[in-house]
Structure formats: C-alpha cells, structure tokens
Amino acid sequence: KNQVEQSPQSLIILEGKNCTLQCNYTVSPFSNLRWYKQDTGRGPVSLTIMTFSENTKSNGRYTATLDADTKQSSLHITASQLSDSASYICVVSMEYGNKLVFGAGTILRVKS
Amino acid sequence: EAQVTQNPRYLITVTGKKLTVTCSQNMNHEYMSWYRQDPGLGLRQIYYSMNVEVTDKGDVPEGYKVSRKEKRNFPLILESPSPNQTSLYFCASGETGHTEAFFGQGTRLTVV
Numbered sequence: 001k002n003q004v005e006q007s008p009q010s011l012i013i014l015e016g017k018n019c020t021l022q023c024n025y026t027v028s029p030f031s032n033l034r035w036y037k038q039d040t041g042r043g044p045v046s047l048t049i050m051t052f053s054e055n056t057k058s059n060g061r062y063t064a065t066l067d068a069d070t071k072q073s074s075l076h077i078t079a080s081q082l083s084d085s086a087s088y089i090c091v092v093s094m095e096y097g098n099k100l101v102f103g104a105g106t107i108l109r110v111k112s
Numbered sequence: 113e114a115q116v117t118q119n120p121r122y123l124i125t126v127t128g129k130k131l132t133v134t135c136s137q138n139m140n141h142e143y144m145s146w147y148r149q150d151p152g153l154g155l156r157q158i159y160y161s162m163n164v165e166v167t168d169k170g171d172v173p174e175g176y177k178v179s180r181k182e183k184r185n186f187p188l189i190l191e192s193p194s195p196n197q198t199s200l201y202f203c204a205s206g207e208t209g210h211t212e213a214f215f216g217q218g219t220r221l222t223v224v
Binding site: 034043045089099103 | 145153157202217
C-alpha cells in the first residue's frame with residue numbers, strides 16, 4: 001500500500017533552536033518528494049521538491065534530504081523562528097497520473 | 113501574480129442544498145485537483161483533472177462532482193451535502209509531470 005508516514009506528530013522547540021522532521025514512504029513507483037509548510041487555516045506552500053537523483057535541497061533555513069534507497073526524507077530547520085510554527089507536510093508523487101500521497105503532517109510550535 | 117483562487121472562503125449550508133465551490137488558476141496549468149482536510153487525517157484527494165474534459169476520482173470522491181470545461185476553472189459540486197462533508201477544502205494546480213503544485217487558500221464548509 002502506498003503510504004507516507006511522518007514523525008513526530010507534533011514538536012515544541014525554543015526559538016533559535018534547530019529541529020529535524022522525518023518522512024518515511026512506501027510509494028512506488030516514485031516520482032518526486034515535496035515538503036510543504038501549512039499555516040493554520042491556509043493552503044500548503046511548497047518548500048522543496050526533490051527527484052530520485054537529488055539527495056539534498058535547501059530553501060533558506062530549510063534543508064530537505066532524500067535517501068531513495070531507504071525511502072526516507074528529512075526536513076531540517078535551522079535557527080527556528082516564531083513564524084516557523086506551522087504544520088509540515090511530506091508529499092510523495094507517484095510516477096504516471098499525477099497521483100500524490102500525503103503524509104498526515106508534523107505540527108511544529110516554536111516558543112519564545 | 114500566480115495564484116489559485118477559491119470561492120467562497122467560508123460557507124455554512126444546510127443538508128441537501130446543492131452548492132458549488134469555485135476554483136480558478138491563472139498559470140495555464142493542465143493539472144488541477146481538489147482535496148479535503150480533516151483533523152488527524154491530513155489531505156485527501158477528492159477528484160483531479162489532467163486536462164480539459166479529463167477528470168478522475170481520487171481517494172474520497174463519494175458525494176462530490178467536478179467538471180473541467182475550461183483550463184483555468186475546476187469547480188467542486190456537492191449535489192446534496194451532508195454533515196460528514198463538513199471540512200476544509202483545497203484546490204490545487206500544477207504542470208503535468210509532477211512539478212510543484214500550488215494550493216488555494218481553502219474553503220471552510222460547514223453542513224448543518
């Protein structure tokens with residue numbers, strides 16, 4: 001079954017600290033993996049997208065990694081800010097047909 | 113500005129009263145899709161469209177209809193809404209080939 005599992009479900013960190021969110025998937029055939037940030041009540045916004053051949057991609061303080069062999073991805077947030085408080089969603093795209101498989105998300109709360 | 117526009121943003125309706133949620137994109141994307149998001153379940157795909165006059169069911173299509181008469185618009189139709197369709201709905205668009213998907217701001221629907 002094609003699934004995307006994210007951990008932890010929720011996370012609280014202090015402003016300025018780093019954190020890493022995990023995404024494991026069993027989707028096949030794999031096309032690409034995306035991380036989205038979703039603020040409460042708003043639409044998801046893409047942070048990074050990686051294909052099979054890419055193993056790291058950065059977007060400012062966000063760095064995503066991909067290990068296609070173990071089917072794992074991580075999103076590392078450096079020097080967290082209060083505005084990083086949001087839900088982070090891992091989405092894997094299947095080859096053919098634009099089928100997307102969504103993880104349930106990790107809710108991050110950054111405290112001052 | 114590239115965007116996906118949904119209307120209305122908020123809607124309260126009664127059981128059985130037909131409604132339509134509109135979605136429009138200005139990026140000339142071929143691919144459009146509808147999702148619902150419920151607490152603890154993440155985003156689930158309702159219907160998607162690969163191009164004009166081409167639509168297909170997602171994971172949770174029951175109780176919904178869509179149409180794609182023109183490239184920019186992809187309305188979601190609830191012929192006879194029920195309380196279990198109370199949810200946050202998102203429309204998304206993207207280029208065929210699994211590139212980045214853009215999401216609308218969401219429509220919060222309550223069916224009483």
